[in-house]
Amino acid sequence: MLFKAFRRNEERDLDLANMPNHIGVIMDGNGRWAKKRGLPRSAGHKAGAESLKKIVTEANNLGVKYITVYAFSTENWKRPKAEVDYLMDLLMDYLINAEKTLAGENVRIRAIGSRKELSEEMQRQIKKTEELTKDRSGIVMNIALNYGGREELLHSAKMLCEAVKNGEKSPEEITEKDIEEGLYTAGQPDVDLLIRTSGEQRLSNFMLWQVSYAEMVFVNKLWPDFKPKDLIECIRVYQGRGRRFGGI
Numbered sequence: 001m002l003f004k005a006f007r008r009n010e011e012r013d014l015d016l017a018n019m020p021n022h023i024g025v026i027m028d029g030n031g032r033w034a035k036k037r038g039l040p041r042s043a044g045h046k047a048g049a050e051s052l053k054k055i056v057t058e059a060n061n062l063g064v065k066y067i068t069v070y071a072f073s074t075e076n077w078k079r080p081k082a083e084v085d086y087l088m089d090l091l092m093d094y095l096i097n098a099e100k101t102l103a104g105e106n107v108r109i110r111a112i113g114s115r116k117e118l119s120e121e122m123q124r125q126i127k128k129t130e131e132l133t134k135d136r137s138g139i140v141m142n143i144a145l146n147y148g149g150r151e152e153l154l155h156s157a158k159m160l161c162e163a164v165k166n167g168e169k170s171p172e173e174i175t176e177k178d179i180e181e182g183l184y185t186a187g188q189p190d191v192d193l194l195i196r197t198s199g200e201q202r203l204s205n206f207m208l209w210q211v212s213y214a215e216m217v218f219v220n221k222l223w224p225d226f227k228p229k230d231l232i233e234c235i236r237v238y239q240g241r242g243r244r245f246g247g248i
Contacts (some may be wrong), residue, residue: 003176014062014232017226018239020192022066023059024207024214027052029198029222036222041084057105058228060139066188067141070206072116074148087223090121090144095129106138113147114155114183142185149208156182185210193238195231197223215241 027048034044052069059067072087079087111126118126122212126145159182163169169178180186191207191214199220203211217234219226 001147014235015239016063019063020215020238021064021189022068022191022193022210023064024191024194024211025055025067025069025187025197026194026204026206027069027071027223027226028196028200030224031202032198033222044224045087045090049094050223051226052094054228055226055231056107056139056141056230057159060105060107062232064139067139068112068144068185068191068207068210069141070144070147070204072113072145072147073205074146074151075205078134088119088122091143092125094143095125098129099131099163103217107138108133108136108138108140110140111145112142112152113145114151115146117146140188142188144206147184147206149203149205152184152207153209155184156180164203179209183209190214193217193234195219195234197221197226216245 024054030048031041031045032044033047033201037043039174039231043130056067056069071091076087077084095109096109098107109129115123115126116162147218156179160169160174164174166172185207190212194203194207194211194214194216196202196216197219199218215238217237219230221230
């Protein structure tokens with residue numbers, strides 16, 4: 001697998017020494033994709049799920065270590081119930097079939113976000129899928145499900161308040177590392193490359209802490225039209241930038 005990835009990268013002229021460790025993806029445009037074709041929004045979400053499989057597989061082949069995809073935000077509950085129900089069914093199906101869908105791809109799956117609003121069935125399936133894939137050594141795929149960047153920071157703040165309340169830590173001792181340990185991505189590196197499709201140029205409450213120094217690439221294509229070659233082009237754009245992290 002490593003030799004294959006190396007050969008493919010050489011052919012595509014990517015710098016193997018400058019690959020993003022963590023890619024965040026705001027998968028935007030499923031509804032517009034369906035509307036353009038006179039199809040129901042559910043058809044767009046289904047097509048988007050197919051794109052996701054291909055992109056995760058390609059990222060893994062390229063040697064990316066982590067990918068976080070924005071599947072369902074804390075604000076998405078405001079959408080029509082029929083659409084929310086379909087999205088939940090689609091996510092459930094993805095989790096149930098992950099072993100078969102990603103067979104041989106060596107993908108470890110994690111769900112990040114608040115689980116208390118999810119159905120008990122969904123919560124059980126998340127645990128089952130995470131357990132099934134926990135020993136895989138390839139790419140870690142974070143599925144941001146009922147996720148919001150502000151909610152995540154609030155979650156971390158509450159954990160720190162509890163620690164202070166219990167006398168485990170004083171306010172003066174709190175560091176950035178303490179905040180990071182309360183995030184859903186604790187133990188993972190910050191996002192290096194953030195990709196958003198559909199031409200929109202905003203974060204939409206996605207990984208507000210983790211993307212602080214991410215390189216952002218906004219793509220005009222709608223998510224179902226986003227192909228592995230587009231991922232490669234985004235990485236090429238990333239590699240062409242100089243990352244200074246506030247320095248010179």
